[in-house]
Amino acid sequence: MFRGLRIYAAGFVLGALSSIALFFLARDLYLSLLRLLAAKAGAQTAAVGSLPLMIILNNLLASFVGAYLGYLLARLFLYTDPPPSQSSARLLKALDGRLAGADPRGLRFYLPLYLLPLFSLLFNGFILGGFLGLYLSDLGQYAARLYPHAILEIPAIVLSGSIGLTLAEGSIGSLEGPGLRNALDRGARSALPMYVLASLLLVAAGFMEA
Numbered sequence: 174m175f176r177g178l179r180i181y182a183a184g185f186v187l188g189a190l191s192s193i194a195l196f197f198l199a200r201d202l203y204l205s206l207l208r209l210l211a212a213k214a215g216a217q218t219a220a221v222g223s224l225p226l227m228i229i230l231n232n233l234l235a236s237f238v239g240a241y242l243g244y245l246l247a248r249l250f251l252y253t254d255p256p257p258s259q260s261s262a263r264l265l266k267a268l269d270g271r272l273a274g275a276d277p278r279g280l281r282f283y284l285p286l287y288l289l290p291l292f293s294l295l296f297n298g299f300i301l302g303g304f305l306g307l308y309l310s311d312l313g314q315y316a317a318r319l320y321p322h323a324i325l326e327i328p329a330i331v332l333s334g335s336i337g338l339t340l341a342e343g344s345i346g347s348l349e350g351p352g353l354r355n356a357l358d359r360g361a362r363s364a365l366p367m368y369v370l371a372s373l374l375l376v377a378a379g380f381m382e383a
Contacts, residue, residue, distance in 0.1 A: 174331065174332065174335045176335065176338060177290070177294055177331045177332070177334045177335035177338055178331050178335075180291060180294040180295060180298070180334065181294045181295075181297065181298040181327070181330065181331050181334065182298065183295065183298065184294060184295035184296065184297065184298025184299040184302065185298035185299065185301055185302035186298075186302060187295070187298075187299055187302065188298060188299035188300060188301065188302030188303035188305070189302035189303070189305040189306075190302075191299075191302075191303060192302065192303045192304065192305045192306030192307070193305060193306050193309065195306060196306035196307075196309060203306055207304070207307060214227065217230075217231070225379045225380050225382075226379070228378070228379040228382050229375065229376050229378075229379030229380075232326060232329070232330070232375035232376075232378060232379060233372060233375055233376075235293055235297055235330055235333070236329060236330060236333035236368070236371050236372060236375055237333075238289055238290075238292075238293045239289065239290045239293030239294060239297075239330065239333040239334035239336070239337050240290070240333040240334070240336040240337050240364070240368050240371070241336070241337070241361065241368065242285070242289050242337075243285040243286040243287070243288070243289035243290060243337050243340065243341065244286065244337070244340050244357055244360075244361050246285035246286075246289070247282045247283075247285050247286050247344075247353075247357060248354070248357060250281060250282050250285070251282060251353065251354055262280045262281075265280050265283060265284060265287060266280075268287070268291075269287065271345060272345070282344070282353060283341060283344060283345070286337070286340055286341035286344060286357075287338070287341040289337060290333075290334040290335075290336070290337025290338045290341070291334075291338070293330070293333070293334050293337070294330070294331065294334035297330050301319070301322060301327075304318075321378075321381050321382045322378070322382065324378070324381065325374045325375070325377055325378035325381060326374075326375060326378040326382065328374065329370075329371040329372075329374035329375045329378065330371075330375075332367060332370070332371045332374075333368065333371045336364045336367055336368055336371070339360065339364065340357065340360045340361060340364065343356060343357075343359075343360040344356050344357055344360070
């Protein structure tokens with residue numbers, strides 16, 4: 174959980190610093206990006222017919238990507254048996270020193286397990302931090318707008334990403350053996366109650382934020 178929180182915080186800081194830099198160096202571009210996000214949210218709300226439902230669906234999608242999409246892709250790769258990628262193996266070994274001696278044939282299954290929760294945590298933190306530049310003249314208002322997210326949404330997203338990271342870490346010992354499928358399934362089943370909890374928190378967060 175703490176590792177997931179650190180990754181989310183890193184994404185948040187990166188988004189905040191990027192927003193400040195864009196605000197001063199390319200303000201028109203920054204404001205255009207924010208308008209694009211607002212238009213996307215408006216189109217999604219119109220499509221589903223409800224702002225709370227739109228927020229809930231987006232949050233649940235982010236939760237699923239962080240927690241279980243990597244698991245499903247790894248299980249799919251176990252059936253399709255794609256060839257190993259040397260470049261992907263080098264990337265993973267650079268990101269996680271525990272994989273330094275792992276066989277690239279096993280790392281092809283670890284790639285989605287590790288990168289998808291990592292991306293989900295960084296991206297969601299980045300988006301939330303990316304609004305800071307808009308409130309540089311009134312940080313109190315930014316904190317007030319951030320508060321509803323901090324109560325339920327952020328803990329739930331961090332929990333979801335942590336589930337995905339835990340599944341990845343639990344598979345390290347089985348990457349070169351026949352027990353990878355069992356290790357993945359075992360981890361996925363044991364994490365299910367936490368994923369249900371995260372989903373319930375995100376549903377409640379959708380109504381609170383709306």
